[in-house]
Amino acid sequence: MKQYALLILCAILGILFIGIPACAEEGETRLITDMTGNEIEIPATIERVAFFGGPIGQVPYILGVQDTIVATSIGSKNSQLLNIMDQNLKNVPSPRQTNGIINIEELIKSDPQFVLAGDVDGAIVKKQTTIPVVYFFESSDGTAEQTKAEVAFVGLIYGKEDRxxxxxxxxxxxxxxxxxxxxxxxxxxxxxxxxxxxxxxxxxxxxxxxxxxxxxxxxxxxxxxxxxxxxxxxxxxxxxxxxxxxxxxxxxxxxxxxxxxxxxxxxxxxxxxxxxxxxxxxxxxxxxxxxxxxxxxxxxxxxxxxxxxxxxxxxxxxxxxxxxxxxxxxxxxxxxxxxxxxxxxxxxxxxxxxxxxxxxxxxxxxxxxx
Structure with a gap:
């Protein structure tokens, strides 16, 4: 009976959070389309992500998912205020130094489920590792509309559409x-x-x-x-x-x-x-x-x-x-x-x-x- 009740609960959660399998078991995945139109398979439950790019580094904090950051860019790592807001940031490695310069060994050691990156960084990760890459816009124009789109995209990945x-x-x-x-x-x-x-x-x-x-x-x-x-x-x-x-x-x-x-x-x-x-x-x-x-x-x-x-x-x-x-x-x-x-x-x-x-x-x- 308890197992039946759990299945009902999972079904309800699945309806509430469309696109994200509720009560997902370890190893389950889902298919998403990134911002360049590529279909990519990512884990159903997101726990470990590498965020590559200075400006995008603040989006996890907007969505309240900063505890999933396992690798970041030096720009976010060196932010004085982010280090005050997030006491764990000092323990997060920053394999992405500049655009196109990545410490691959350090990235692999951080063991992310996938990397969120732009085209240059993403291409390097894709070529030198087996880590899945989820791309942002191939060419970002930085407008207000595109900024909203990027936050919305990450929100969709995490099931944080409301935030x-x-x-x-x-x-x-x-x-x-x-x-x-x-x-x-x-x-x-x-x-x-x-x-x-x-x-x-x-x-x-x-x-x-x-x-x-x-x-x-x-x-x-x-x-x-x-x-x-x-x-x-x-x-x-x-x-x-x-x-x-x-x-x-x-x-x-x-x-x-x-x-x-x-x-x-x-x-x-x-x-x-x-x-x-x-x-x-x-x-x-x-x-x-x-x-x-x-x-x-x-x-x-x-x-x-x-x-x-x-x-x-x-x-x-x-x-x-x-x-x-x-x-x-x-x-x-x-x-x-x-x-x-x-x-x-x-x-x-x-x-x-x-x-x-x-x-x-x-x-x-x-x-x-x-």
Whole structure:
């Protein structure tokens, strides 16, 4: 009788969680289609997964499945805030160092059931091991819609569709709020923002990168819209390019966002003195949470446009506190209660990881290969 009751319970659970065999026995598998259209067989019960790619490393925390991470990327491993939120992260190996550079021996030793990866990393794993590979988009454009799709995809794999949908609703609601506040600003009235990354503040996202959409979502103009970042640039992150000081002077941006140093350094630098953002003291340090906000991550897709809109049009967002918004996001989406000190450090960019946003280590988190 007890066995019969158990079978009924399993059947009910199977109906509630369509696509995921309830009460699955060890060794059972199921067939899924990954984001590149490949059919792949994965275990019915997910317990051990390798997440390869910096931005995607935060998705398990959104879904509440971080306990299944057995291998990760150096970007996630080095995140100061993630290490505070997840005490076990220090024990998780990071065989994926940069895009296309993987310690295969370390990966095999971590014994994942499968690897979630982009095309470059996935191809290496597939060629050198027998570990199944579940691919994300072959070419990620980093838009808000694609970010939602990636969270939804991982949510489907884990049977966490409700949490994935909660995130999607949160993102849509935030973007709708911003649009309701800035939708009437004409193109001619929009302020111009320049992202000046790296030590020289001359690395920036071009108009053909995902950042174009994000800046537009904030009701601003991208100073570097005319810059094309297509093709491969050694030592520089996908979507970024290095421009000259002469170009910045020509663009004369209203707002300057930096990822290293302090605004005071630029205010005191004579070569920047003629720029409107300097004269009007509109230089801001880029926030950094579980990952830096100038990446196509689920966190930054929500908070970054709101932050930019507020610094661009403070009078239209006077009732909105970024401290409250950051705390709310982490509580509702990451299920983590930030302290006031932690919120302040996020907004001040003080949780910067070992990965910089410009040259050198930048390509550790290639935007197109998360």
């Amino acid at each position: 994935a949908q909660k995130y999607a609703n949160y993102l849509d609601s935030t973007l709708s709020l911003i649009k309701s506040r800035i939708g009437d600003i004409s193109l001619s009235e929009q302020k111009v923002l320049f992202n000046g990354y790296d030590a020289n503040h001359l690395i920036t996202y071009g108009g053909d990168s995902y950042m174009q959409e994000r800046i537009e979502n904030a009701g601003l103009k991208n100073a570097a819209q005319e810059v094309s970042t297509s093709g491969v640039r050694p030592g520089i992150h996908s979507g970024l390019d290095e421009i000259s000081m002469e170009q910045v002077l020509k663009w004369d941006p209203d707002i300057l966002v930096i990822d290293t140093g302090s605004p005071e350094d630029i205010y005191n630098d004579p070569k920047w003195a003629s720029i409107k953002a300097v004269q009007e003291r509109q230089i801001y340090r880029l926030p950094n949470g579980v990952f830096v906000w100038n990446r196509p991550t689920a966190e930054s897709a929500v908070l970054h446009p709101l932050w930019m809109a507020k610094i661009g049009y403070p009078e239209r967002f006077a009732d909105i506190s970024m401290k409250d918004e950051v705390k709310k996001f982490y509580q509702e989406i990451f299920s983590y209660e930030l302290t006031d000190e932690q919120v302040d450090k996020i907004l001040a960019g003080e949780f910067a990881s070992a990965i910089s946003a410009g040259k050198g280590q930048t390509n550790q988190t290639n935007m197109g290969n998360k």
